[in-house]
Amino acid sequence: MNRRHFIYLAGLLSLGISCSALPVLRMKPVLRLKDPAGPDDLPAHIFYLASLAPSSHNTQPWFLQRQSEKSWLLSLDQKRCLPAADPSCREMFLSLGAFMENLLQAAPLYGCDASYSVSSTSPLRLRIGLQPTGSLPDETQSWLLKRRRTLRRNLLPSPLTAAEQSYILGDDRLSTFFPRASTAGQTIAELTRTANQNQSRNPAIQEELSRWIRWQHVDQQRFQDGLSPETMEMDFWLKWLAEYFIQPKDVLSSFFQKSSLEQIETQVKESAGWIICRSSSEQPADLLETGRRMEALWLRAAAHNLALHPMSQALEETGCCQQLEKTLALPNIQFLARIGHCAAYPPPVSLRRPLKNIV
Ligand SMILES: Cc1cc2nc3c(=O)[nH]c(=O)nc-3n(C[C@H](O)[C@H](O)[C@H](O)COP(=O)(O)O)c2cc1C
Incomplete structure (x- = not known):
């Protein structure tokens, strides 16, 4: 190898290393803050x-x-x-x-x-x-x-056992489980599809969503809230694209809308079934109490390695929500989620704001 070849090769090598190392280094996920409190606080x-x-x-x-x-x-x-x-x-x-x-x-x-x-x-x-x-x-x-945590992908289709159902529902009389293949389960899936299609044509909802997606590490670090590629369970290459190429306005593109609807189609076909939580009225205090029961149920599911994925769109679309309550003959449905077994229950990845910003 002569001197000219050597310099040429060394140049190419260092360019290659820097191009591949840069993204890999920056792809280290932003981690959720640990408990920052001193022992006596x-x-x-x-x-x-x-x-x-x-x-x-x-x-x-x-x-x-x-x-x-x-x-x-x-x-x-x-x-x-x-x-x-x-x-x-x-x-x-x-x-x-x-x-x-x-x-x-x-x-x-x-x-x-x-x-x-x-x-x-x-x-x-x-x-x-x-x-x-x-x-x-x-x-x-x-x-x-x-x-x-929320788990959005790869919920297994295996049914919940009677023991699992009674454990996660506990003594919560206003929550119900519907197996995926049941008539009620199929109705929920159908209305979830329709509601997502309606929302994909609603620019106000899509713009609002785009404002809460933190595509890049720098925004994740800065805001410590919202949805990130990590929480949306994107694979490595999509995360890499998100870091370098995806802009908030891309959420409004027809390509993004089409892939979201395809993902919804896969999701409604997965899982063991659906959980709904109801309230006794629409009053804020009753919604708050329903939120408490929803979280208690979610924690019981997590204790048993059961994945839970809320899908709220059918409740957000007035027509779909009315149809759901009428078909199931259940009033005041406030929370709707898929539930199912998962191969592994990975650690949580969604970020939280530091306490000083909350208190
Ligand atoms: C009332 C409520 C409605 C939600 N609706 C949805 C939803 O429609 N789709 C979804 O993917 N996640 C939904 N989520 C899950 C949140 O996005 C999730 O809780 C948040 O990103 C924090 O992540 P974590 O649950 O892993 O801590 C909902 C959560 C709550 C409490």
């Missing part, structure tokens, strides 16, 4: 675990104000609501209820008694009290709150 540990609750589009619509050493006010952060997809804030109250359920389950793990009361005036506010009981913290039990 019991409320901070509890609020951290509460913030691991699910929320629609991962908007994390909770806002806490400290009132005294032992009491806080929890309210809905209006800037984090979804006026196009969820104009009545139904899903936001469910998310706030999930936050409360986590908080109530977390408090005893950190030696505290938690209590709350709901304001009767509008807007809805919750007064939360945390009283140390003197018992020693036992944070080993926090694993379940840290483990729960």
Whole structure:
């Protein structure tokens, strides 16, 4: 090899290494923050675990104000609501209820008694009290709150056993499981298809969704909320494309809409069946209570390695929702999700805002 060949080859080699190393290095996922609280800051540990609750589009619509050493006010952060997809804030109250359920389950793990009361005036506010009981913290039990996640892909078609069904439903009389192949299961799948098709033609809903997708690492790091390629369970190459080439406005393109509908088609054919959670009325306080039951059910499912994937579109489209409630003869359906076994229950990947931005 002469000198000219050597320089040429060395140049090509270093260009190749830098081109392939750069994306690989930057493809390291942004990780969810660990519990940041010091050992004595019991409320901070509890609020951290509460913030691991699910929320629609991962908007994390909770806002806490400290009132005294032992009491806080929890309210809905209006800037984090979804006026196009969820104009009545139904899903936001469910998310706030999930936050409360986590908080109530977390408090005893950190030696505290938690209590709350709901304001009767509008807007809805919750007064939360945390009283140390003197018992020693036992944070080993926090694993379940840290483990729960949404799983959107590869739910297995195997049916749930009778024992699994009765465990996940517990004594929740307003929640029901429908096997996928049942008439009710097929109706839910059909209405979910229709609702997704309607929404793909609704620019307001699509624009709102695009505002909550964090395609790039820099946005994931900056906002620590919303949906990321990681949470949407994209494969490596799609994630790579998302990092370098996909823009928020691409969500509105016909190519994106077509692939989303294809994915919905696959999803409604997977899983063991559907879970629905109902409320006793449409009042915010009842929606909050339904959010608590929804999260308690989701945690029981996670404890048994059962994947859960909410699919809210049929409830967001008024016509589909009315038809669903009429066909199933069940009023006030607030939450709809696919449920099923999964080959593995991977660790959660959705991000959470730091506590200082919540409290
Ligand atoms: C009320 C509610 C409705 C939701 N609706 C959907 C949905 O329609 N489609 C979906 O993929 N995920 C849905 N989710 C799941 C959220 O996107 C998810 O909880 C959030 O991204 C946080 O991720 P995690 O559950 O893994 O912590 C919903 C969650 C809640 C609480």
